[in-house]
Amino acid sequence: MRTTGINHLALVCRDMEETVRFYTEVLGMPLFKTVALPDGGQHFFFDCGGGDAVAFFWWPDAPAAAPGIASVRDFPRDAKTAVGSMNHVAFNVPEDKLDEYRRRLVEAGVKVSPDMVVNHDDSPMGVSAEKHEGVFVRSVYFTDPNGIMLELAATTRAFGPEDVRHAPARAVRAEA
Structure with a gap:
């Protein structure tokens, strides 16, 4: 098996609007795909260069952040x-x-x-x-x-x- 890179890294955000603003306006990463999930969540993809992407899930009922454990x-x-x-x-x-x-x-x-x-x-x-x-x-x-x-x-x-x-x-x- 031989991979050719990372397609995308999927993370979880607390607020999709705030996340879109940060990644597009502060980091300059174009938003290129948005998905509405059947459970009411969202999955958005940003172009981080080199053919790679960073993506975010958002759910209205996602567990809270856990600094020192998950971040x-x-x-x-x-x-x-x-x-x-x-x-x-x-x-x-x-x-x-x-x-x-x-x-x-x-x-x-x-x-x-x-x-x-x-x-x-x-x-x-x-x-x-x-x-x-x-x-x-x-x-x-x-x-x-x-x-x-x-x-x-x-x-x-x-x-x-x-x-x-x-x-x-x-x-x-x-x-x-």
């Missing part, structure tokens, strides 16, 4: 989410646009956290205050009106075999 509670201080949850969505952007896009988010009243472009590297902390040769992704993090953590991510170098150097961890299970 990030407070990035970067409390970024863990539950097994099976979606932690965040990262959108590819050109590196030379990161500062401009960050500024536009702030001007639109979006809380961007932390208060800088994050330089991801292989240091013990995993981030650097400055861009250097070892930085592999630069990111801007923020949340949408539903509390969904989003990332604008710019890959800064090609990856090679040397980038896969950690053994996968195993869960510790209690003996029965």
